[in-house]
Amino acid sequence: MDPIIILQAGVASGTVLLFATIGEIFTERSGILNLGLEGMMLIGAMSAYKTALATGNPWLGVFVAMLVAGLLSQVHALITIQFQADQVVSGLALTFLGTGLSMVFGEGLSKAGAVALLPSFSIPGLVSIPFVGPILFEDQSVMVYLGYLLVPLAWYYINRTRPGLHLRAIGEYPAAADALGINVNRLRYFYVLVGGMLAGVAGATISLAVSPGWFSHLTTSGQGWIAIGLVIFAQWDPIRAAGGSYAFGALRRMILDIQGPLKIFGLRNPFYYNPYWGFFLQMLPYAFTIVVLVIGSREAIRKRMGAPAALGLPYIRGERGL
């Protein structure tokens, strides 16, 4: 129960949520809700692991994961943008499809043995900052550092650049964006792709860095759904998404560690004496997701803000939207 270790591991496992959440923020900001995150992450985790196993090159694994998850996301794009189908049902279908595909192509992969993982290292200099250094910069996976870079980049892109302005426009008021000469549907395809590729990276981060291996459909253990909850909590803002992701990562680690010691805060540790109480600990991330949703939704009502106005609606030129 060393808090430094819990936070350090929390940042690592939170990185998975971070990639997935920021990817989904891009997709939802463009007006498309993609509930298929879990499926895309699974197929990313599987294809990354399988590629790294076959080639010995984990970077190639990350690349293939982005490619495959991105490809899967385009199924959703086609169905919701071109065919104007219900985005909720299509997202669910994508989850089934991704889960099924990764189970079929990942058959036997769990017994495959050791695989080359993504490198971990410390950042010299930064690591010696007291308290923060060991948590953020000591012996972390390269994906964690990439995550640190992604947060400000995503924020800057969405809020301070012209393409980011277009992204927000097609999600808030597509008809106006269309009138300005922005190709709404083409951009939506693109941002669904971005979300899919980042989900693939999230999957690869699981199977090649944070908790290496392939455990069939249990590999992601609902993290794709937690990420969708986090998007709402984050109010579609990458910086809040980072806070939420790392907090959830730390929570996941704390649940593992809390069952170790004989005593907590000088009291008898009930989780040590009856390990089955651990099932209640296992519920915590999911219960917290609901709590986080309540907070996010209440705040959205209070501040009169929230989801991109056109989220979930297909754009058909000439038809009155909104």
Added chain:
Amino acid sequence: MTTKPSLFAQYRSGARFRLRMEPRMDQPGWLGLIVSLGAVTFALVLGGFVLMLVGGDPIRAYAFMAKAAFGDIGVFSDTLVKATPLILVSLAAVVAFRMRLWNIGAEGQFYLGAFGASLVVLTPILPPETSPWLMIPVMMIFGALAGALWGFIPGYLKAKYNVNEIISTLMMNYIAVAWNNYFIFDVWSEGGFQMSRQFPKTAWLPRLTDYAAQVPMFRGLTIHLGFVIAMIAAGVVWWILYRSRWGYEIRLIGDNPRAARYAGINIVRNTILVMMLSGALAGLGGMLEISGVVHRLQGAISSGYGFTGIIIAWLAKLNPILVVPISILFGGLLLAGREIQPSGIPMLIQGIILVCLIGSDFLFRNRIRLVRVGREA
């Protein structure tokens, strides 16, 4: 009247064509059926390609599955046993989806239903020698209540705080599984095994095979009373949706929430009630499964029934009566799928079916036409 030149002649003379979509004004019922059947066939063909890709023989696999699910009366009875929980979770999805409430939590409500029914037997609320005439109905009520409670929580959060029900119901699934695990690992564990003790016979739903002494033909037929209860539930749900005032409100909210609000329909109350009804149906499914098949509380009583129910509900176009035959087909798929390798194949086929199905809705709603593009363009 001059006859129009053929399309090809027009093409030769320099006209250009492109595909155009236009909304279909008339949507005949038979077309929906054909489009759905086409989508499923297309999905099976696609699934076959994937099977080939991983080194399987799709024709043999499908033939095997058909035989393993519908080959003789014995396996058909097993298929109906598998269809029973599917019918109930699909009805749960139908009720909620009809109001455009996305209850993805039938899986968790199913587990809680099994837990509620087990409470009656294992606490015990009723002694084991209670007559089945009392025992079974009480178990059904407890199962449905537990499921309804599990639906109430996300329903309340949706109605009061506008909490997205898709995510909350999904999270409740994980919590339900952990909850049941605690009881089968700790409280009700039998001799350290991860299951409860077997229920007394009074808590078993009668099966056909139980009457083999009187009717030899019934020997080995595992189909139980739950299948009949499931069909009755389908009828009741149909009646609620299409013959009752409440059902009218549900459908109106689903079709046009704004109009419903102007008509003075209480959306908050209906959101909570529909989630509870949906949860109760799934919970009843969980009760029927442990009382009719497993006869004890244990882990993994559902192989993703809650999710398969979503696909069935969509295939049935949210029609509670159509849910029954489609559930039987999917029951066969799950039954036969257990013996198919790799194990992800049934899940994959379900996913492809759903993708093709919602893709095909577009064909149902739109007419695709070849239109002539002006020569000067």
